[in-house]
Amino acid sequence: MDPFLxxxxxxxxxxxxxxxxxxxxxxxxxxxxxxxxxxxDDIRDLTFNAIGGKxxxxxxxxxxxxxxxxxxxxxxFTD
Amino acid sequence: xxxxxxxxxxxYNDEDLMEYFQEGKELAFNELVHRYQxxxxxxxxxxxxxxxxxxxxxxxxxxxxxxxxxxxERIAKFSTWMYTIxxxxxxxxxxxxxxxxKISIHKDESDPDDRELVLxxxxxxxxxxxxxxxxxxxxxxxxxELPQEFREVVMLRDLQQLSYEEVTEITGVPMGTVKSRINxxxxxxxxxxxxxxxxxxxxx
Numbered sequence: 001m002d003p004f005l006x007x008x009x010x011x012x013x014x015x016x017x018x019x020x021x022x023x024x025x026x027x028x029x030x031x032x033x034x035x036x037x038x039x040x041d042d043i044r045d046l047t048f049n050a051i052g053g054k055x056x057x058x059x060x061x062x063x064x065x066x067x068x069x070x071x072x073x074x075x076x077f078t079d
Numbered sequence: 080x081x082x083x084x085x086x087x088x089x090x091y092n093d094e095d096l097m098e099y100f101q102e103g104k105e106l107a108f109n110e111l112v113h114r115y116q117x118x119x120x121x122x123x124x125x126x127x128x129x130x131x132x133x134x135x136x137x138x139x140x141x142x143x144x145x146x147x148x149x150x151x152e153r154i155a156k157f158s159t160w161m162y163t164i165x166x167x168x169x170x171x172x173x174x175x176x177x178x179x180x181k182i183s184i185h186k187d188e189s190d191p192d193d194r195e196l197v198l199x200x201x202x203x204x205x206x207x208x209x210x211x212x213x214x215x216x217x218x219x220x221x222x223x224e225l226p227q228e229f230r231e232v233v234m235l236r237d238l239q240q241l242s243y244e245e246v247t248e249i250t251g252v253p254m255g256t257v258k259s260r261i262n263x264x265x266x267x268x269x270x271x272x273x274x275x276x277x278x279x280x281x282x283x
Contacts, residue, residue: 064215
């Protein structure tokens with residue numbers, strides 16, 4: 001397992017990571033957190049990989065919704 | 080509350096419907112089933128990987144909702160309450176199946192007539208549909224590779240789009256732990272699919 005996945009952080013840092021990934025930070029918080037990431041490789045790796053993972057999950061959610069819509073449409077034709 | 084009619088049923092939120100159902104309006108329950116059966120099925124599929132099990136669990140969840148309607152209190156969102164029931168049922172099934180796997184019957188190697196039956200997949204898909212299906216399969220496979228405690232929370236947050244508070248409520252895990260697991264679950268999923276994503280990017 002990559003070392004940055006094994007590290008544990010203070011809940012405040014975890015909240016910062018979540019808010020950054022979910023794009024829920026204001027401008028000042030964002031700049032401060034990006035400054036922190038410049039100096040901490042593990043937090044940066046965790047955050048950037050989490051952003052990638054969130055995008056993949058969003059993709060999966062859309063694909064599932066499309067598949068479900070097509071299934072319901074097909075069912076409506078056969079009803 | 081105003082008068083409840085079949086035509087206006089779609090205008091009510093889940094919690095209102097649940098209240099009407101508690102007062103004996105079956106139509107309200109039917110509307111809740113209509114709203115959640117597909118989402119619940121998708122949610123449960125990632126636990127069971129079996130559509131038949133999902134069908135059974137969805138049915139069982141709604142049966143429990145029906146039977147325990149008076150135990151629901153409006154302080155909780157209806158969806159949170161229902162997902163908690165579904166999750167508990169899925170966990171029970173998982174445990175039951177694990178016990179069942181221990182007494183599986185293997186192919187008899189000494190019997191020359193006992194052979195594996197291979198069926199061809201007759202479903203032929205168009206290129207786009209095939210690509211989407213492959214993407215979906217790849218993503219679902221990676222999701223299944225995540226540790227259970229990571230998978231559970233990223234599914235609730237990113238696929239069911241529940242808030243962190245709702246995920247905390249459903250899982251019974253503290254908020255800090257939920258966030259930490261979601262951060263790592265997302266990151267690990269990205270790492271699992273790194274080569275696949277890069278390959279897809281290069282090909283474009």
